[in-house]
């Protein structure tokens with residue numbers, strides 16, 4: 001329900017040339033997992049082979065069906081008044097086996113059509129070359145832990161520059177090295193789900209940074225002057241807030257930022273290059289204590305350090321939340337596996353229970369953390385041009401996402417505060433344009449400004465309240481806390497249809513229980529059901545009085561209409 005907006009100065013303006021964007025990624029929205037010659041990705045493989053690793057055992061086979069509905073997507077981009085659409089290209093859709101020996105022309109055409117449609121409406125495509133969907137055949141060679149990935153990634157990127165470089169002016173090589181390497185290889189949060197702590201994550205990052213640098217040099221040497229484009233990388237971190245004011249916790253915060261972000265940012269953005277010294281020292285010492293012959297953190301040669309340094313035209317940062325950190329004790333005994341990235345880092349993390357929560361357990365709403373993080377980047381890397389390439393919040397369904405409106409206004413205010421304090425933030429891209437496949441948690445957490453009906457064959461898209469608010473922000477370049485629209489006729493009808501379909505779905509199921517209703521689509525319907533239950537009582541439900549499906553449809557429908 002609409003909450004009262006916090007008291008804030010009205011009409012705070014962003015710089016006139018501020019870039020507004022909206023983002024998605026291929027595996028999360030496209031579907032068409034084996035359409036028109038696409039090869040298997042590590043996500044296809046993981047979700048088909050081990051569905052139990054995904055919260056709702058789902059997969060991205062159809063997802064938001066953007067492979068077929070891309071024109072509708074562009075319409076949504078236009079309705080949001082953004083300048084930029086940030087999307088990723090599916091490597092196995094272009095190169096089914098990962099290598100350039102087999103180029104899928106249907107895949108090439110798909111993104112070409114999308115890019116042309118965007119340009120037709122004056123929207124700038126911002127292309128992520130790699131957002132987590134590695135061709136499975138490359139994984140069978142060890143994926144990012146095998147140095148073979150470096151030339152192969154470069155070949156793939158060259159093909160994209162050749163095919164689209166005339167029209168795409170903003171590129172990012174790789175989205176979120178930390179998530180790829182630690183969540184994918186160290187833990188089992190993301191594909192390929194190795195769950196092998198402490199060693200492969202460092203090999204993965206080492207190859208990834210070299211691959212990134214190769215691609216950026218190639219772009220700069222062969223394409224940039226001609227095409228006048230920009231190229232960079234997107235990295236993720238939460239702000240690592242010291243749990244207390246003690247020197248130890250402040251040191252823990254600094255160390256955590258170096259491990260979570262400096263791991264990639266220091267080699268690329270610092271003056272000296274290379275991994276942060278604190279990582280080199282800690283991982284080197286711990287490796288020695290653990291009986292390894294060499295540090296588990298590989299070494300760069302001076303030539304490699306020079307080659308990687310400076311390879312990004314902007315600092316792409318993805319940031320959603322804040323974590324509190326405190327010093328781990330002297331024996332580093334926080335139940336981390338030995339060895340592991342977390343034991344190497346040597347801090348203990350938690351979140352303040354008083355922070356506002358969201359649809360994701362890890363994501364607490366802490367706008368000040370965004371300010372602090374930007375200021376840290378500004379100080380640490382000599383005030384680079386920053387683009388917030390991802391920021392957003394999840395819900396559990398429905399269209400009345402006033403909590404997202406609050407999140408947007410508050411985080412954007414924090415970014416404005418940082419700009420006013422000297423940070424060179426040049427753009428912001430909300431994550432995500434629409435509800436989509438949220439990796440390990442499947443379809444149970446929704447980051448979209450557009451609701452997607454995953455039960456409908458067309459994957460019907462309906463704007464949430466925050467879509468209107470974001471469109472207004474992008475149009476006016478201004479945060480207006482008093483702008484809190486209510487659902488319009490179109491949204492109400494869409495929601496009524498949604499609930500009707502859902503109810504018919506319920507009625508065809510032999511097990512129409514409170515469980516499957518409550519774990520269904522929307523908070524809207526849950527709120528409705530809870531109101532019904534408040535009137536009739538849980539007993540009435542369990543005795544079957546409300547299991548009359550027609551009755552349920554009628555009640556839901558008339559509620560929506562009213």
Ligand SMILES: CCCCCCCCCCCCC/C=C/[C@@H](O)[C@H](CO[C@@H]1O[C@H](CO)[C@H](O)[C@H](O)[C@H]1O)NC(=O)CCCCCCCCCCCCCCCCC
Nearest residue numbers: 025176179189323336337342349350351361362438439440
């Ligand atoms: C063996 C020792 C283990 C110690 C491990 C401690 C680890 C703490 C892990 C906390 C989990 C955080 C999950 C965070 C994920 C995001 O950083 C990441 C961002 O990627 C973008 O995000 C978008 C929204 O997610 C989007 O989808 C884009 O595509 C991305 O670019 N998101 C993800 O990686 C998505 C998958 C997340 C699955 C996580 C499921 C695990 C939940 C664990 C819950 C722990 C919560 C406690 C948090 C306490 C903080 C210390």
